Amino acid sequence: MAEDTSAQQIENYLAAADEAFAGWSQTPAAGRADVLDIVADALDAAAGQLIPVAMKETNLPEARLAGELKRTTFQLRLFGQVLRDGTWYDARIDQADAQWPMGAPRPDLRRTHIPLGPILVFSASNFPFAFSVAGGDTASALAGGNPVIVKAHSGHLELSALTGEVVTQALADAGAPAGLFHVVFGTEAGKTALLDSRVKGSGFTGSIPGGRALFDLANSREEPIPFYGELGSNNPVFVTKQAASLRGAEIAAEFVGSFTLGAGQFCTKPGTLFIPRNSGMREALAAAALPPGAKLLNSRIQSGYVEVLQALSGHASTEVLVQGSDPLADPPSPTLLVTGIEDLLADPRALQAECFGPTALVVEYDDEEQLVAAAKTFEGQLTATLQAEESDEVAQLVRIAASKAGRVLWNQWPTGVSVTYAQQHGGPYPATTVASSTSVGTAAIARFVRPVAFQNFPQHLLPAELQDGNPLSNPRLVDGRTVS
Amino acid sequence: MAEDTSAQQIENYLAAADEAFAGWSQTPAAGRADVLDIVADALDAAAGQLIPVAMKETNLPEARLAGELKRTTFQLRLFGQVLRDGTWYDARIDQADAQWPMGAPRPDLRRTHIPLGPILVFSASNFPFAFSVAGGDTASALAGGNPVIVKAHSGHLELSALTGEVVTQALADAGAPAGLFHVVFGTEAGKTALLDSRVKGSGFTGSIPGGRALFDLANSREEPIPFYGELGSNNPVFVTKQAASLRGAEIAAEFVGSFTLGAGQFCTKPGTLFIPRNSGMREALAAAALPPGAKLLNSRIQSGYVEVLQALSGHASTEVLVQGSDPLADPPSPTLLVTGIEDLLADPRALQAECFGPTALVVEYDDEEQLVAAAKTFEGQLTATLQAEESDEVAQLVRIAASKAGRVLWNQWPTGVSVTYAQQHGGPYPATTVASSTSVGTAAIARFVRPVAFQNFPQHLLPAELQDGNPLSNPRLVDGRTVS
Numbered sequence: 001m002a003e004d005t006s007a008q009q010i011e012n013y014l015a016a017a018d019e020a021f022a023g024w025s026q027t028p029a030a031g032r033a034d035v036l037d038i039v040a041d042a043l044d045a046a047a048g049q050l051i052p053v054a055m056k057e058t059n060l061p062e063a064r065l066a067g068e069l070k071r072t073t074f075q076l077r078l079f080g081q082v083l084r085d086g087t088w089y090d091a092r093i094d095q096a097d098a099q100w101p102m103g104a105p106r107p108d109l110r111r112t113h114i115p116l117g118p119i120l121v122f123s124a125s126n127f128p129f130a131f132s133v134a135g136g137d138t139a140s141a142l143a144g145g146n147p148v149i150v151k152a153h154s155g156h157l158e159l160s161a162l163t164g165e166v167v168t169q170a171l172a173d174a175g176a177p178a179g180l181f182h183v184v185f186g187t188e189a190g191k192t193a194l195l196d197s198r199v200k201g202s203g204f205t206g207s208i209p210g211g212r213a214l215f216d217l218a219n220s221r222e223e224p225i226p227f228y229g230e231l232g233s234n235n236p237v238f239v240t241k242q243a244a245s246l247r248g249a250e251i252a253a254e255f256v257g258s259f260t261l262g263a264g265q266f267c268t269k270p271g272t273l274f275i276p277r278n279s280g281m282r283e284a285l286a287a288a289a290l291p292p293g294a295k296l297l298n299s300r301i302q303s304g305y306v307e308v309l310q311a312l313s314g315h316a317s318t319e320v321l322v323q324g325s326d327p328l329a330d331p332p333s334p335t336l337l338v339t340g341i342e343d344l345l346a347d348p349r350a351l352q353a354e355c356f357g358p359t360a361l362v363v364e365y366d367d368e369e370q371l372v373a374a375a376k377t378f379e380g381q382l383t384a385t386l387q388a389e390e391s392d393e394v395a396q397l398v399r400i401a402a403s404k405a406g407r408v409l410w411n412q413w414p415t416g417v418s419v420t421y422a423q424q425h426g427g428p429y430p431a432t433t434v435a436s437s438t439s440v441g442t443a444a445i446a447r448f449v450r451p452v453a454f455q456n457f458p459q460h461l462l463p464a465e466l467q468d469g470n471p472l473s474n475p476r477l478v479d480g481r482t483v484s
Numbered sequence: 485m486a487e488d489t490s491a492q493q494i495e496n497y498l499a500a501a502d503e504a505f506a507g508w509s510q511t512p513a514a515g516r517a518d519v520l521d522i523v524a525d526a527l528d529a530a531a532g533q534l535i536p537v538a539m540k541e542t543n544l545p546e547a548r549l550a551g552e553l554k555r556t557t558f559q560l561r562l563f564g565q566v567l568r569d570g571t572w573y574d575a576r577i578d579q580a581d582a583q584w585p586m587g588a589p590r591p592d593l594r595r596t597h598i599p600l601g602p603i604l605v606f607s608a609s610n611f612p613f614a615f616s617v618a619g620g621d622t623a624s625a626l627a628g629g630n631p632v633i634v635k636a637h638s639g640h641l642e643l644s645a646l647t648g649e650v651v652t653q654a655l656a657d658a659g660a661p662a663g664l665f666h667v668v669f670g671t672e673a674g675k676t677a678l679l680d681s682r683v684k685g686s687g688f689t690g691s692i693p694g695g696r697a698l699f700d701l702a703n704s705r706e707e708p709i710p711f712y713g714e715l716g717s718n719n720p721v722f723v724t725k726q727a728a729s730l731r732g733a734e735i736a737a738e739f740v741g742s743f744t745l746g747a748g749q750f751c752t753k754p755g756t757l758f759i760p761r762n763s764g765m766r767e768a769l770a771a772a773a774l775p776p777g778a779k780l781l782n783s784r785i786q787s788g789y790v791e792v793l794q795a796l797s798g799h800a801s802t803e804v805l806v807q808g809s810d811p812l813a814d815p816p817s818p819t820l821l822v823t824g825i826e827d828l829l830a831d832p833r834a835l836q837a838e839c840f841g842p843t844a845l846v847v848e849y850d851d852e853e854q855l856v857a858a859a860k861t862f863e864g865q866l867t868a869t870l871q872a873e874e875s876d877e878v879a880q881l882v883r884i885a886a887s888k889a890g891r892v893l894w895n896q897w898p899t900g901v902s903v904t905y906a907q908q909h910g911g912p913y914p915a916t917t918v919a920s921s922t923s924v925g926t927a928a929i930a931r932f933v934r935p936v937a938f939q940n941f942p943q944h945l946l947p948a949e950l951q952d953g954n955p956l957s958n959p960r961l962v963d964g965r966t967v968s
Contacts, residue, residue, distance in 0.1 A: 022883075026883070067587050067588075070586070070587040071586050071587055071588075074585055074586045074587065075586075081964070082964075085964065085965075087961060087964070087966060092905050092906035092927075093906060094902075094904040094905055094906040094907075100902070100904070101558055102554070102555050102558045102559075102902060102903050103551050103554040103555055103558065104551075104555075104900060104902065106902050106904055107896060107902060109902065109904055109906040109907055110906055111906040111907070111908050111927075114886060114887070116919075117887075215703075215708070216703070219699075219700070219703045223863075223864075223912070223913045223914075224699070224913060224917065226918070226919075226920070379707075380707075390942045390944070394945070395945060398945050399506075399510070402598060402936045402938075403598070403601075405936070406934075406935065406936055406937065407936065407937045407938075407939060408936065408937070408938050408939065408941070409939040409940060410938070410939065410940045410941045410942065410945070411940060412591060412939055412940045416588060418578075418584065418586060418588065418590050418591060418593065419586050420578040420584070420590055420593055421576050421578055421961055421963070421964045422576035422577060422578040422593040422594055422595040422937055422961070423578075423593055423595070423937060424595050424935045424936060424937035426934075426935070428707070428934075429707045429708060430707075433708065434710070435600075435710075435934045436710065436930070436933075436934045436935065438935065442964070443576075443595075443935070446920070449920075450890075450910075450912075450919045450920045451890065451908045451910070451920065451922065451927070452886045452889070452890055452891070452892065452908060453890065453891045453892070453906055453907060453908035454886075454891075454892050454894070455891060455892070455893040455894065455896055456893060456894045456895060456896045457892075457894045458874045458894065460874070461878070461879060461882050461894070475966035475968075477571060477905055477906070479905070480565070480566075480569065480571070480905045480926070481569075481968070482571060482959035482966060482968035483968065484959075484965070484966035484967065484968050
């Protein structure tokens with residue numbers, strides 16, 4: 001078991017990270033990409049050591065963890081590719097223009113993005129690789145040119161220490177600046193680092209209360225810093241009458257697969273399924289073969305799950321639709337509750353609470369107009385899903401869903417978040433603390449860089465991505481026109 | 485004099501803005517552009533009414549106000565052009581890819597940006613047009629598809645009411661949704677709106693204490709909202725030995741012109757000038773012909789200016805280099821103070837305080853290494869400027885300047901902020917509350933939109949900017965490659 005990091009050690013790490021910033025931020029992007037590749041290779045090579053430790057600490061099965069590690073190293077390499085492509089600079093060049101119609105000559109202005117400084121990453125319980133020590137926040141912060149300090153999650157301390165050693169050794173092998181990367185342990189270590197003036201930004205994945213407390217702390221600083229927290233989401237799914245009629249049994253089976261995937265411990269788990277009354281879907285769900293109970297990540301998650309499940313099932317309007325033999329045991333059998341849409345509309349906050357684990361709520365409706373009304377009652381979400389047919393009149397429902405969520409799906413399921421260029425894993429509060437950001441996909445790098453414009457500069461003092469002749473061949477916006 | 489807006493009226497405005505959101509956000513971008521053009525035309529047509537009121541309320545001269553109004557209407561039209569170009573969508577399309585090397589098939593994912601909802605704009609004292617009722621925050625929020633509520637600045641209430649009438653009438657003439665735009669009066673009105681759950685974002689231009697208080701309020705909400713505050717900046721200028729030797733007298737004259745422009749009431753006023761000792765520049769500055777005193781914007785600005793000037797000139801390390809006959813009178817004659825770089829390094833916070841008005845501090849140095857040390861002591865800035873020669877070895881100074889400021893200038897002056905595609909008017913705290921944003925230039929629209937991804941959607945339910953065949957001809961990132 002890793003010991004809590006001492007105050008002196010934290011001070012040493014912060015000083016080292018601050019010192020490493022100059023060298024890393026000045027390493028050309030392509031050089032940083034090479035380093036990320038080397039880190040990815042080292043993690044892949046260490047899979048045989050890492051995965052057994054992860055299995056022991058998180059109760060997650062080997063295949064899932066192997067897949068997650070693959071996703072994690074793919075992510076590091078994808079950020080490397082983005083660094084080489086140069087799209088992330090959002091480079092803009094305005095040439096001097098004496099006739100600029102603003103009323104005064106336009107100077108030569110060139111805008112790019114630069115890193116912020118040391119970034120503090122709070123890692124997640126449910127993704128011991130992909131949202132932890134070497135996960136998406138770390139990858140995007142390093143890619144952007146920032147040192148990283150990771151606060152290990154208490155649910156997988158040994159894995160965090162081991163992953164940290166692999167990453168630190170790989171960074172050294174790759175010739176990255178010493179002190180670029182550190183893992184710290186303990187709640188106090190995280191708070192101390194968050195309040196330190198050398199830390200310039202933070203990423204977080206976890207619960208609403210925990211994330212909000214840290215968000216408030218980040219904003220309480222003399223110099224507030226951006227705090228990118230991904231907190232909680234219910235991820236509603238809306239099934240139209242046509243879809244229920246044409247594919248009801250199939251949708252029911254896929255829904256059960258999605259809400260019980262990983263024992264329901266995904267931030268994109270569909271927590272609410274809206275189905276038409278008297279469509280046969282209720283019966284299909286009631287008859288569904290639920291998977292057996294699986295141990296949750298740790299005892300804190302287990303007790304938190306039982307508490308929320310008891311609140312939901314104890315709500316006056318809900319009843320059990322189907323559940324395994326031991327819904328409150330450890331491991332817990334999955335549970336499907338059911339209620340009517342009028343009840344959901346009457347008490348949305350209670351019935352839309354996120355239940356982290358293998359429980360979901362089925363809501364029966366009569367009229368598709370009610371889906372629009374129900375969608376409007378949700379707080380900010382990571383995802384919202386429609387199961388519908390192309391001839392359905394759902395434009396308004398899509399619009400409301402998009403106004404509530406960062407990602408809207410059509411006839412697919414929200415679990416399984418692909419790491420791509422167009423991915424958006426974010427959403428209005430409380431899904432995240434910064435709705436304009438994503439924590440998955442290549443746009444995640446934007447969280448840890450900021451724009452700077454150079455006015456009237458000589459070529460040799462400009463960053464390469466802004467120089468005449470475009471030596472890095474990155475796409476640019478020149479006089480307002482995209483040049484690729 | 486406009487009366488404070490009553491609680492009932494604020495409620496009516498918020499309800500109307502919330503109601504208008506659906507219609508305005510669904511108005512195609514090109515349609516919103518047409519509306520912005522009509523607003524710009526109406527403001528230009530009303531110049532003869534607006535400018536005399538502005539002169540009376542702000543003490544600013546006619547030519548300055550006419551130029552500012554022209555800049556304001558240009559800005560509205562430029563955002564219209566950006567809406568038509570479609571660069572602001574940052575549209576991204578990932579085509580489905582069964583072989584995606586993450587380890588799972590990639591779905592069809594398409595990402596664009598959508599508006600946030602009603603935006604609250606706090607207008608500025610020093611730009612009664614360009615950062616006020618119809619200024620940059622309003623233009624970018626409307627362009628993004630958001631209703632706007634402007635809190636009028638107490639320094640120009642009559643102008644705010646009149647501008648509001650012109651904008652409201654123009655919006656009605658253009659067929660924009662009713663209730664899209666409102667002006668409110670009074671400190672309480674601003675706070676009430678900021679705390680209302682229907683308001684989804686805010687822009688602010690003003691002082692550090694005022695902006696910080698509102699930033700804290702915005703973050704205290706159950707649903708925190710983005711608060712884009714532009715607060716304060718000292719805007720240091722570094723003159724190298726070569727530049728002083730070759731162009732010392734010219735730089736001195738231009739500096740005097742810049743720090744006294746608009747009676748020193750610009751957020752980009754250069755507040756500190758670093759000059760080499762024994763270069764002749766001190767003598768050139770001491771002999772400079774300072775302009776006569778000009779009345780400041782209002783009595784609050786006047787008394788605040790006198791207070792900061794007294795603190796600066798009362799500091800043990802400063803002395804007066806040159807000043808007019810009535811430095812503390814109303815109107816105040818300009819003042820140049822001088823100190824040594826060792827003194828600045830010993831007490832940077834006191835000597836780098838922003839002095840809003842016609843005062844600046846000259847700092848003499850011996851060695852260019854000291855410029856790097858001094859640059860490191862600054863807090864976040866809107867701008868930092870080098871007056872230097874191409875053969876100077878200033879790469880490190882440029883790097884430090886960029887790490888502190890949103891815009892770095894070479895042999896030009898920070899006053900006069902051009903409205904362009906590559907402009908960056910922002911910077912680390914306390915220059916702004918969100919260093920990743922700009923309040924001037926076309927990227928300002930990004931403050932009031934957020935990304936949303938559509939997964940596996942049928943064509944007819946996708947926003948036009950994401951549809952196959954690219955009907956709007958906007959640039960897009962397709963499978964990670966920029967396609968213009």
